[in-house]
Amino acid sequence: MKILGIETSCDETAASVVENGTTELAFVVASSKDFHEKTGGVVPEIAARKQVDFMIPVLDQVFKEVPKEEIDAIAVTQGPGLIGSLIVGIEAAKALALALDKPLVPINHLIAHFYANFISHNPADIKFPALVLVVSGGHTDLVLMHDHGDLQYLGGTLDDAAGEAFDKTARILDIASYLGGPQLSKLAATCKQNSVAGSLPRPLLNKDNYDFSFSGLKTAVKRLWAQNDFPVEEVACEFETAVVDVLVEKTIKAASDFSVQSILLGGGVSANTQLRSRLQLRAKELEIPLFLPELRLCGDNASTVASAAFYNFTPLSLEDFKRISPNPSLSITD
Ligand code: KG4
Numbered sequence: 570m571k572i573l574g575i576e577t578s579c580d581e582t583a584a585s586v587v588e589n590g591t592t593e594l595a596f597v598v599a600s601s602k603d604f605h606e607k608t609g610g611v612v613p614e615i616a617a618r619k620q621v622d623f624m625i626p627v628l629d630q631v632f633k634e635v636p637k638e639e640i641d642a643i644a645v646t647q648g649p650g651l652i653g654s655l656i657v658g659i660e661a662a663k664a665l666a667l668a669l670d671k672p673l674v675p676i677n678h679l680i681a682h683f684y685a686n687f688i689s690h691n692p693a694d695i696k697f698p699a700l701v702l703v704v705s706g707g708h709t710d711l712v713l714m715h716d717h718g719d720l721q722y723l724g725g726t727l728d729d730a731a732g733e734a735f736d737k738t739a740r741i742l743d744i745a746s747y748l749g750g751p752q753l754s755k756l757a758a759t760c761k762q763n764s765v766a767g768s769l770p771r772p773l774l775n776k777d778n779y780d781f782s783f784s785g786l787k788t789a790v791k792r793l794w795a796q797n798d799f800p801v802e803e804v805a806c807e808f809e810t811a812v813v814d815v816l817v818e819k820t821i822k823a824a825s826d827f828s829v830q831s832i833l834l835g836g837g838v839s840a841n842t843q844l845r846s847r848l849q850l851r852a853k854e855l856e857i858p859l860f861l862p863e864l865r866l867c868g869d870n871a872s873t874v875a876s877a878a879f880y881n882f883t884p885l886s887l888e889d890f891k892r893i894s895p896n897p898s899l900s901i902t903d
């Protein structure tokens with residue numbers, strides 16, 4: 570089954586075709602990131618307008634690789650995300666579904682992130698129950714996946730998401746004004762000896778739950794940075810280590826509490842080198858297979874949307890089709 574996925578939750582306009590949930594036949598991503606750098610944050614109206622500009626060229630490119638007549642279904646991100654951006658993707662998907670007379674599958678963006686692993690690995694190797702850590706710019710969630718479509722929310726951030734904390738800290742340290750997580754991480758990797766190691770808090774690390782909190786950490790970075798002339802790479806490394814300490818230990822706690830058979834990582838922050846390597850070490854100690862998405866599939870893309878649709882395929886009635894609309898605040902359990 571060949572599914573066309575469309576993803577427009579924020580500043581990426583993406584379309585992919587994935588066969589049987591795992592084989593990518595087309596992969597196209599356009600981004601309006603450069604247009605948001607000046608303002609230091611995504612401007613929803615600009616993001617939505619760029620979605621309109623990019624949508625047709627992106628689809629044209631995909632249809633050059635896979636003729637539209639070969640497509641069996643269309644999947645689209647329903648939320649969470651920016652309302653204006655989501656509308657563009659949903660309306661394009663609805664129009665295509667009607668024109669091609671194919672089923673439409675609405676997909677939760679957060680759940681789509683899980684499926685980067687089903688493309689990056691042999692799906693048969695991913696055994697349930699699996700524990701999924703989704704870490705992105707807007708979310709940090711721990712989810713127990715009993716099976717496709719059978720999810721149990723365990724916990725998540727009470728305030729800032731991990732990616733958001735990375736981006737805000739990159740701004741505080743004057744590393745980058747917008748989406749500075751990757752640059753902060755690159756700089757942190759250059760730190761050889763750290764005079765500020767252990768000086769930031771590890772929020773909720775020892776609490777007996779699966780929740781996270783990163784907003785206090787950002788304030789602590791601000792205080793540390795203002796205090797003295799510490800080298801920026803040392804502060805960046807201490808910040809990254811504090812975030813990774815909490816993400817890894819909470820994930821490992823949940824994995825052992827629920828005796829899971831696999832651990833999956835997903836979302837933009839899953840590209841973080843320290844997070845990947847330290848989770849790998851801890852999962853190995855526990856002898857739990859860990860699945861990390863290919864770097865290319867960590868961020869927002871439409872292959873994950875198409876894969877999620879294959880594994881969660883439910884044909885819609887015409888009435889339900891008409892009712893599909895963007896849901897900017899969709900949660901994992903909706
Ligand atoms: O999943 P994603 O592409 O978009 C959302 O759904 O939010 O995640 C984007 C987030 C941004 O906050 C970005 O700075 C962060 O992922 N990110 C990273 C790295 N690569 C992307 N954070 C830390 N280290 C990285 N290597």
Ligand code: ZN
Binds near residue numbers: 678836
């Ligand atoms: Zn995302």
